[in-house]
Amino acid sequence: MVTIRDVAKQSGFSSTTVSIVLNNAPLARYIPAVTKKRIESTAKRLSYRPNLFARSLRSRRSHTVGVMVFDMTDPFCTPVLRGIENSLYQASFLPILTDVHNERSRFERYLEMLLDRRVEALIVVANWLFVNIDVLGDLEKSKIPTVMIGRELKNNSISSVIVDNELGAYLGVEHLYSLGHRKIAFLRGPKTLTDSAPRWKGIRSFAKSQGLEIDARLVADLPESRDPNSSFESGYKLTEEMLRTRRPFTALMAFDDMTAFGAMRALTMAGRRVPEQCSVLGFDDIAASSLCTPALTTVRQPMEDMGAMAAGIVLAGINAMREKRRQPATHRRLAPQLAARDSTREAS
Amino acid sequence: MVTIRDVAKQSGFSSTTVSIVLNNAPLARYIPAVTKKRIESTAKRLSYRPNLFARSLRSRRSHTVGVMVFDMTDPFCTPVLRGIENSLYQASFLPILTDVHNERSRFERYLEMLLDRRVEALIVVANWLFVNIDVLGDLEKSKIPTVMIGRELKNNSISSVIVDNELGAYLGVEHLYSLGHRKIAFLRGPKTLTDSAPRWKGIRSFAKSQGLEIDARLVADLPESRDPNSSFESGYKLTEEMLRTRRPFTALMAFDDMTAFGAMRALTMAGRRVPEQCSVLGFDDIAASSLCTPALTTVRQPMEDMGAMAAGIVLAGINAMREKRRQPATHRRLAPQLAARDSTREAS
DNA sequence: GGCGTTTATTAAAACGAATGAATACTGAGG
DNA sequence: CCTCAGTATTCATTCGTTTTAATAAACGCC
Numbered sequence: 001m002v003t004i005r006d007v008a009k010q011s012g013f014s015s016t017t018v019s020i021v022l023n024n025a026p027l028a029r030y031i032p033a034v035t036k037k038r039i040e041s042t043a044k045r046l047s048y049r050p051n052l053f054a055r056s057l058r059s060r061r062s063h064t065v066g067v068m069v070f071d072m073t074d075p076f077c078t079p080v081l082r083g084i085e086n087s088l089y090q091a092s093f094l095p096i097l098t099d100v101h102n103e104r105s106r107f108e109r110y111l112e113m114l115l116d117r118r119v120e121a122l123i124v125v126a127n128w129l130f131v132n133i134d135v136l137g138d139l140e141k142s143k144i145p146t147v148m149i150g151r152e153l154k155n156n157s158i159s160s161v162i163v164d165n166e167l168g169a170y171l172g173v174e175h176l177y178s179l180g181h182r183k184i185a186f187l188r189g190p191k192t193l194t195d196s197a198p199r200w201k202g203i204r205s206f207a208k209s210q211g212l213e214i215d216a217r218l219v220a221d222l223p224e225s226r227d228p229n230s231s232f233e234s235g236y237k238l239t240e241e242m243l244r245t246r247r248p249f250t251a252l253m254a255f256d257d258m259t260a261f262g263a264m265r266a267l268t269m270a271g272r273r274v275p276e277q278c279s280v281l282g283f284d285d286i287a288a289s290s291l292c293t294p295a296l297t298t299v300r301q302p303m304e305d306m307g308a309m310a311a312g313i314v315l316a317g318i319n320a321m322r323e324k325r326r327q328p329a330t331h332r333r334l335a336p337q338l339a340a341r342d343s344t345r346e347a348s
Numbered sequence: 349m350v351t352i353r354d355v356a357k358q359s360g361f362s363s364t365t366v367s368i369v370l371n372n373a374p375l376a377r378y379i380p381a382v383t384k385k386r387i388e389s390t391a392k393r394l395s396y397r398p399n400l401f402a403r404s405l406r407s408r409r410s411h412t413v414g415v416m417v418f419d420m421t422d423p424f425c426t427p428v429l430r431g432i433e434n435s436l437y438q439a440s441f442l443p444i445l446t447d448v449h450n451e452r453s454r455f456e457r458y459l460e461m462l463l464d465r466r467v468e469a470l471i472v473v474a475n476w477l478f479v480n481i482d483v484l485g486d487l488e489k490s491k492i493p494t495v496m497i498g499r500e501l502k503n504n505s506i507s508s509v510i511v512d513n514e515l516g517a518y519l520g521v522e523h524l525y526s527l528g529h530r531k532i533a534f535l536r537g538p539k540t541l542t543d544s545a546p547r548w549k550g551i552r553s554f555a556k557s558q559g560l561e562i563d564a565r566l567v568a569d570l571p572e573s574r575d576p577n578s579s580f581e582s583g584y585k586l587t588e589e590m591l592r593t594r595r596p597f598t599a600l601m602a603f604d605d606m607t608a609f610g611a612m613r614a615l616t617m618a619g620r621r622v623p624e625q626c627s628v629l630g631f632d633d634i635a636a637s638s639l640c641t642p643a644l645t646t647v648r649q650p651m652e653d654m655g656a657m658a659a660g661i662v663l664a665g666i667n668a669m670r671e672k673r674r675q676p677a678t679h680r681r682l683a684p685q686l687a688a689r690d691s692t693r694e695a696s
Numbered sequence: 697g698g699c700g701t702t703t704a705t706t707a708a709a710a711c712g713a714a715t716g717a718a719t720a721c722t723g724a725g726g
Numbered sequence: 727c728c729t730c731a732g733t734a735t736t737c738a739t740t741c742g743t744t745t746t747a748a749t750a751a752a753c754g755c756c
Contacts, residue, residue, distance in 0.1 A: 003712055014736045019714060027715090030733050052464055053405035054712035057741050062401075064444075072430045075423075075635060082420045085447045089454075094461060096412075097445040099433045106437075113442060116400050232639055261639040268641045287423060288636030291580055291609040293616045351742055362706045367744060375745095378703050402742035405711050703752075710745080715738100722733070 002046045011042040018043070022050070056118070065095050065314060066114035068107070069125045072099040074228035075258075075286035076127045076303060080149060083307025084123060091315050093120075102128070102226045104135055115142050120321075121314035126151040128193070128228035145317025145327065147310045151194055152331060159317070159329045161310045165195050168299040168336035169202030172253055172281050175297070175338050177212055180347035181251035181279060185218040187238055187263065189255035192224055199255065199283065217247050222255055231255065235262025243270045250278060250347045257282035257289050257298055264296075264343070275345035285339050294342035301336050309334070350394045359390040366391070370398070404466070413443050413662060414462035416455070417473045420447040422576035423606075423634035424475045424651060428497060431655025432471055439663050441468075450476070450574045452483055463490050468669075469662035474499040476541070476576035493665025493675065495658045499542055500679060507665070507677045509658045513543050516647040516684035517550030520601055520629050523645070523686050525560055528695035529599035529627060533566040535586055535611065537603035540572055544603065547631065551601070565595050570603055579603065583610025591618045598626060598695045605630035605637050605646055612644075612691070623693035633687050642690035649684050657682070 004022075008015040013035065020027045021039045028036070056062050065088055069077050081097075088095055096119060098110040114122065122139065127150040139146050140156055147159040176184055186203065189196030207214050220238040222231055235254055239262065242249070252267075254260035260282035264274050272278050274294060282289060282298035289296040313330055320327035352370075356363040361383065368375045369387045376384070404410050413436055417425050429445070436443055444467060446458040462470065470487065475498040487494050488504055495507040524532055534551065537544030555562050568586040570579055583602055587610065590597070600615075602608035608630035612622050620626050622642055630637060630646035637644040661678055668675035 001712090004714095005712080015713080016715080016736055017734085020735090023714080025714085027734090030735085032734075035734080049464055051405070051712050053401055053408075053410075053466065054741090055714075057399070057401035057405055057712085057743090058714045060401075060741080067445075072426060072433065073635070075426070078420060078423070078426055081445075082447060085420065085445065089446075092461075094444050094446070094465070096442050097415075097429075097433065098437075098442070099430060113440075116397055117442070118401065229635075258639070261641070265641045265643075287421070287577075288639050291606070291636050292640035293609070293613045295613075349742090352744095353742080363743080364706055364708095364745080365704085368705090371744080373744085375704090378705090380704075383704080399742050402711085403744075405713090405742085406744045408711080697756105699755085701753080701755105704750085706747100706749075708745100708747090711743090713741090715740085717737085717739100719736075720734080723731095725730085726728090 001051070002048050004048070004050065007039065007043050007046055007048050010046060011039045013039060060118070062118045062120055063093055064117065064119050065093050065121045065123060065311070066098065066117075066119035067095045067123045067125070068098050068100055068110060068114075070100045070102055070127065070129050071226075071228050074128050075288065076150075076228070076284060076301075077125055078287065079303035080125055080307040080310075083304035083309075084311045085307075086304075087308045087311030087315070091311075093315070095123075107135055108138065111138055111142075115144075120144060120318050122146040123310050123314060124148045145314040145321065147313045147317075149306055149310050152333075157329050159310075159313050159331065161306050161313070161332045161334065163301045163306070163336050164333045165198035166202035166205070168283060168301070169199040169253075170206045171336065171338045172283065172299045173203050173206045173212070175340065176251045176253060176279060176281060176344065177206070177210060179251075179279065179344060182212065182347070183215070183218070183249040183251070184212075185239075185242055185249040185252040186214070186220070187235055187252065187254045187259050188219065188221045190222045190224045196255065203253070215247065217245065218242065218249055222259060229258065231258040232262040232265075235259035236266045237262075239263040239266035240270070243267070243272070251281065251344070252278060253281045255283060257284045257286045257296060260296055260298070260343075261288070261292070264292075275343050276348075279344035279347070281344055289339075290341065297341045297344040298339050299336045300339040302334055306334060349399070350396050352396070352398065355387065355391050355394060355396050358394060359387045361387060408466070410466045410468055411441055412465065412467050413441050413659070414446065414465075414467035414470045415443045415473070416446050416448055416458060416462075416470065418448045418450055418475065418477050419574075419576050422476050423636065424498075424576075424632060424649070425473055426635065427651035428473055428655035428658075431652035431657075432659045433655075434652075435656045435659030435663070439659075441663070443471075455483055456486065459486055459490075463492075467492065468666050469493040470495070471658050471662060472496045493662045493669065495661045497654055497658050500681075505677050507658075507661050507679065509654045509661070509680045509682065511649045511654070511684050512681050513546035514550035514553070516631060516649075517547035517601075518554045519550075519684065519686045520631065520647045521551050521554045521560070523688065524599045524601060524627060524629060524692065525554070525558060527599075527627065527692060530560065530695070531563070531566070531597040531599070532560075533587075533590055533597040533600040534562070534568070535583055535600065535602045535607050536567065536569045538570045538572045544569075547603065563595065565593065566590065566597055570607060577606060579606040580610040580613075583607035584614045585610075587611040587614035588618070591615070591620070599629070599692070600626060601629045603631060605632045605634045605644060608644055608646070608691075609636070609640070612640075623691050624696075627692035627695070629692055637687075638689065645689045645692040646687050647684045648687045650682055654682060 152160040285300035500508040633648035
């Protein structure tokens with residue numbers, strides 16, 4: 001390995017000068033162009049690459065960001081990760097990816113590992129989250145910029161990027177209502193999931209404003225489960241059950257896309273065609289939604305943007321720290337959009 | 349920050365002894381239990397955490413693996429990544445994730461960044477790959493253990509983990525044939541994709557062995573595209589076109605699941621029900637396949653296993669390097685399995 | 697009591713870069 | 727001729743760990 005000293009020797013200057021030139025440090029302004037040229041060319045000739053361990057040791061910087069995902073297999077994660085990756089790339093930061101598997105011990109272990117590596121910031125994708133909240137308290141202890149995607153922690157120093165769940169749900173029912181649906185079934189999210197309540201609130205808020213009647217017998221809750229993919233199964237079962245009770249409905253609004261897929265399966269199995277005999281609406285707009293037939297109408301979360309924005313927030317936080325400014329936590333609530341596709345249609 | 353010297357001072361020993369004890373180095377066998385106890389307890393009391401920069405600088409190890417994905421948004425990646433993550437976690441390694449976006453410049457830049465960080469190995473997920481192969485030559489130059497998932501490079505030092513495409517395709521047609529289908533349409537993969545040829549070979553091999561006739565007018569090729577999600581659109585268009593030519597077929601075998609989804613959409617739009625009037629078969633078994641209705645029958649790649657196996661190979665390579673053994677490249681070809689679901693049915 | 701071993705511990709030298717303090721060298725101004 | 731400000735460069739230290747070589751004491755043995 002060629003070190004800075006080799007470059008120094010070969011170019012005839014001291015390693016200090018080489019360091020100053022190559023990093024374009026403040027002192028570089030006193031160094032004449034000839035010298036710079038010579039140093040740079042020998043550096044290139046020897047194809048010198050600074051040892052980042054040494055550099056990090058000295059500068060206490062890693063140019064690395066820790067990314068903690070609570071469950072990779074959740075299709076929500078993929079676009080978010082891409083958004084993060086893209087932003088970090090622009091800033092020459094690299095992400096270390098960890099998957100918590102929704103396990104407390106794994107979360108703690110990974111957090112420790114990341115902090116040991118002196119990641120300069122932390123991005124937590126906490127979409128499908130069943131770990132006790134107090135665990136997240138550990139995040140505050142680390143004094144590095146931290147942002148959560150998909151969950152807002154009040155009263156603390158952690159930034160957040162979430163979708164406006166209430167608005168999203170509102171847009172969803174509105175869409176169904178405007179298509180003439182009045183008997184709508186609702187599959188609500190698990191109670192312990194923070195997304196569930198605001199989405200329900202959005203629905204009720206719309207119902208109230210338009211005088212839409214919500215039949216309690218057409219409302220069901222998904223059970224809790226650590227596995228985000230379980231909502232397919234749950235959606236299937238709940239829909240099946242609802243069909244059995246023979247309470248009529250012309251549309252179904254699911255907690256998320258996965259649930260909606262389960263519902264569509266159940267409806268189809270029961271011989272009810274989507275969307276002709278029953279409209280189905282999801283939430284998220286995961287990749288599969290536009291692929292299946294009929295394409296799922298859903299409330300779209302701007303996942304890639306959320307990832308990019310989260311990365312942007314922590315990068316700003318890193319810059320703030322470097323200038324010893326104290327950056328307050330920022331909370332972003334992004335507006336979702338309705339993606340009207342083929343699984344919804346006028347009520348007949 | 350508390351350093352090893354603090355621990356030394358507090359415990360009354362030298363930093364050398366502390367280091368030896370805490371790392372359980374060979375010399376530790378000469379150190380009496382009392383000393384160890386005292387050092388360990390003060391280390392814990394001060395909640396000492398070794399500075400990994402310093403450690404890495406000295407030991408030239410990063411305990412980090414570089415993961416390069418050619419396109420994150422390809423649903424093939426997610427399970428692979430989880431497999432990798434899980435294996436690395438067991439070995440206390442951490443992955444740095446990079447997404448090449450199928451761009452040459454990005455590949456080169458990322459490779460440089462990863463090597464600068466002294467990743468101890470490289471895992472390349474090269475499923476949907478349109479970068480010129482010679483770029484991959486750069487991988488060989490780095491002297492670290494490297495494995496490619498989804499592509500085999502002959503005559504070199506790079507390991508590989510791939511699925512047996514030929515067998516998979518064979519299993520696929522066999523399934524359709526056994527259901528009584530004789531008029532089968534084929535959507536082949538883009539010519540430049542390495543998976544395309546062996547899959548077609550598997551099909552031909554089965555056809556030959558069973559005397560199945562392949563109608564050239566029922567064979568179409570996906571166009572090239574950098575975007576793995578484009579095959580949905582292509583699958584749609586090609587199927588539509590095939591339907592227009594009115595050449596009858598009772599089943600369609602797609603290059604991959606994404607293509608199959610496009611085909612299903614086209615069939616449905618044309619009023620042909622799946623699977624009643626036409627069976628559809630995919631390849632990969634991405635997450636969406638079991639979610640859509642009808643659930644897609646497909647040839648399953650053991651993606652998570654592939655990721656885990658790739659990680660296992662490079663970890664073994666790392667160990668070999670440490671013991672200065674020269675590890676030859678290993679090439680694994682995993683058997684796929686047919687996942688029979690609801691998009692295929694007996695020919696009527 | 698001298699000599700080799702084993703046990704217990706440490707001083708000092710890496711590892712490779714960044715940087716504060718110091719040292720020259722130039723002109724300009726008095 | 728001396729000083730001062732600016733220019734150009736370097737010495738020596740620091741970052742926090744691991745490791746090599748060395749030291750020192752204790753032990754057994756003839």
